[in-house]
Amino acid sequence: MKCWASEYGPCADGQSGEHLVSAALFTEPAVYVSGSLWGGSAPRRIGLSSLRSNTLCRHHNSLLSPLDQEAGRAFRALQDAFSLTASRRRARPRSWTVARWTLDGSQLERWFLKTAVNFSAAAASPAWWADPVDRVTAPLLNTIFIGTPLPYPAGLWAHLVPEATMSDEDSVEFEALMADGRHVGALFVFKDYRFLLWLTTQAHPAEHPAAKQLSTLQYHTTTFNHVVASRLSHVVRLTWSPAA
Ligand SMILES: [Zn+2]
Numbered sequence: 001m002k003c004w005a006s007e008y009g010p011c012a013d014g015q016s017g018e019h020l021v022s023a024a025l026f027t028e029p030a031v032y033v034s035g036s037l038w039g040g041s042a043p044r045r046i047g048l049s050s051l052r053s054n055t056l057c058r059h060h061n062s063l064l065s066p067l068d069q070e071a072g073r074a075f076r077a078l079q080d081a082f083s084l085t086a087s088r089r090r091a092r093p094r095s096w097t098v099a100r101w102t103l104d105g106s107q108l109e110r111w112f113l114k115t116a117v118n119f120s121a122a123a124a125s126p127a128w129w130a131d132p133v134d135r136v137t138a139p140l141l142n143t144i145f146i147g148t149p150l151p152y153p154a155g156l157w158a159h160l161v162p163e164a165t166m167s168d169e170d171s172v173e174f175e176a177l178m179a180d181g182r183h184v185g186a187l188f189v190f191k192d193y194r195f196l197l198w199l200t201t202q203a204h205p206a207e208h209p210a211a212k213q214l215s216t217l218q219y220h221t222t223t224f225n226h227v228v229a230s231r232l233s234h235v236v237r238l239t240w241s242p243a244a
Contacts, residue, residue, distance in 0.1 A: 005060040013058035055121035071111035082191035093229035105238035109156040116186040157196040
């Protein structure tokens with residue numbers, strides 16, 4: 001049995017066979033993955049419903065189901081916000097009634113961390129699995145399972161793609177960022193939102209070539225202001241638990 005959380009208490013109940021990304025979260029049938037973890041930089045399409053990662057035992061997977069539920073709520077809100085942007089862009093411009101959503105940023109950060117580990121583990125070699133404790137350390141497990149804050153600048157960074165470049169494509173993109181052979185971060189694109197999960201305190205994300213393109217990335221973003229036809233249309237707020 002494979003489980004990357006084996007250091008977080010004993011494994012139990014067999015292999016979970018969970019989806020790589022909680023499949024219920026997205027309407028899209030596939031994710032696009034890129035980065036050297038998957039060999040080469042061209043994005044590769046992975047079918048969501050068919051791909052089961054077998055990277056956790058049932059016990060540890062079930063401990064994370066509240067996190068999946070919260071992420072599901074968050075992604076539905078982001079989907080709704082994206083749909084509102086699209087419909088208002090087609091409407092005659094006026095003073096919009098500003099719609100608002102509030103999401104739990106700290107929980108979302110934990111979900112991104114869990115999902116980044118899932119992706120890494122799914123793509124990992126037998127050598128990685130020989131000692132996963134080396135790769136998924138106790139501090140990371142504590143963040144995923146009990147919400148211990150990550151030390152800055154590790155954590156979730158985000159930005160909203162400008163209106164002009166917004167894509168209508170139905171896809172979720174995931175890109176692993178490597179530096180000196182280490183997995184230092186993950187870019188995650190959903191609708192008009194770009195998230196960067198940064199995994200190291202040894203460097204700042206702006207120093208990474210891939211992250212440099214994202215000059216407006218913000219650490220622990222609190223507000224996504226959606227502007228349509230130069231007027232504020234809707235606001236997605238993220239709340240963050242105070243650091244320990
Ligand atoms: Zn386990």
